[in-house]
Amino acid sequence: xxxxxxxxxxxxxxxxxxxxxxxxxxxxxxxxxxxxxxxxxxxxxxxxxxxxxxxxxxxxxxxxxxxxxxxxxxxxxxxxxxxxxxxxxxxxxxxxxxxxxxxxxxx
Amino acid sequence: xxxxxxxxxxxxxxxxxxxxxxxxxxxxxxxxxxxxxxxxxxxxxxxxxxxxxxxxxxxxxxxxxxxxxxxxxxxxxxxxxxxxxxxxxxxxxxxxxxxxxxxxxxxxxxxxxxxxx
Numbered sequence: 001x002x003x004x005x006x007x008x009x010x011x012x013x014x015x016x017x018x019x020x021x022x023x024x025x026x027x028x029x030x031x032x033x034x035x036x037x038x039x040x041x042x043x044x045x046x047x048x049x050x051x052x053x054x055x056x057x058x059x060x061x062x063x064x065x066x067x068x069x070x071x072x073x074x075x076x077x078x079x080x081x082x083x084x085x086x087x088x089x090x091x092x093x094x095x096x097x098x099x100x101x102x103x104x105x106x107x
Numbered sequence: 108x109x110x111x112x113x114x115x116x117x118x119x120x121x122x123x124x125x126x127x128x129x130x131x132x133x134x135x136x137x138x139x140x141x142x143x144x145x146x147x148x149x150x151x152x153x154x155x156x157x158x159x160x161x162x163x164x165x166x167x168x169x170x171x172x173x174x175x176x177x178x179x180x181x182x183x184x185x186x187x188x189x190x191x192x193x194x195x196x197x198x199x200x201x202x203x204x205x206x207x208x209x210x211x212x213x214x215x216x217x218x219x220x221x222x223x224x
Contacts, residue, residue, distance in 0.1 A: 093210070
């Protein structure tokens with residue numbers, strides 16, 4: 001099956017800093033999603049991005065499908081950005097989740 | 108309006124009991140899923156249903172039995188609960204109409220934290 005690796009596993013930032021999270025996957029995919037799991041456990045959809053680039057406020061994402069990786073950029077981080085960021089990919093019928101990047105943003 | 112809802116949010120029960128978790132989506136989607144998140148935060152697919160038909164059964168013990176009374180609902184019944192069943196269970200849905208074709212964005216419910224004592 002498809003393997004998904006995320007890096008870094010942990011990230012500690014001060015408010016206002018920028019960061020880049022990476023997701024590598026082992027096979028071609030038809031679905032790639034980025035999620036934020038907040039400290040209350042909710043999984044929040046950030047991007048559906050099997051290819052290309054998207055932006056939503058301070059967040060943006062790029063997927064280079066031919067090279068099998070995706071990047072999530074967080075600019076001017078805020079304490080509310082804390083939580084775990086998951087990349088999930090899918091071929092045809094199910095999402096395979098990475099192990100996540102745990103982000104802590106301090107004031 | 109909540110898009111994907113689950114009840115209950117928390118469930119504490121003893122080993123050996125039988126319990127159910129309900130999921131409803133009001134997005135008009137055709138496909139629904141159950142995922143399990145273990146204590147290390149690892150998320151893994153358990154089941155998927157497309158228009159009330161089972162599509163994926165991902166080597167889950169047969170103590171777990173999903174039921175889809177209609178395409179807006181996918182419930183999870185668990186028999187003879189074990190300590191290892193303690194986890195957070197997430198329901199999700201997507202607009203995929205035909206399994207194996209375009210793979211649309213999945214939307215997740217708030218999760219049900221199951222604790223077995």
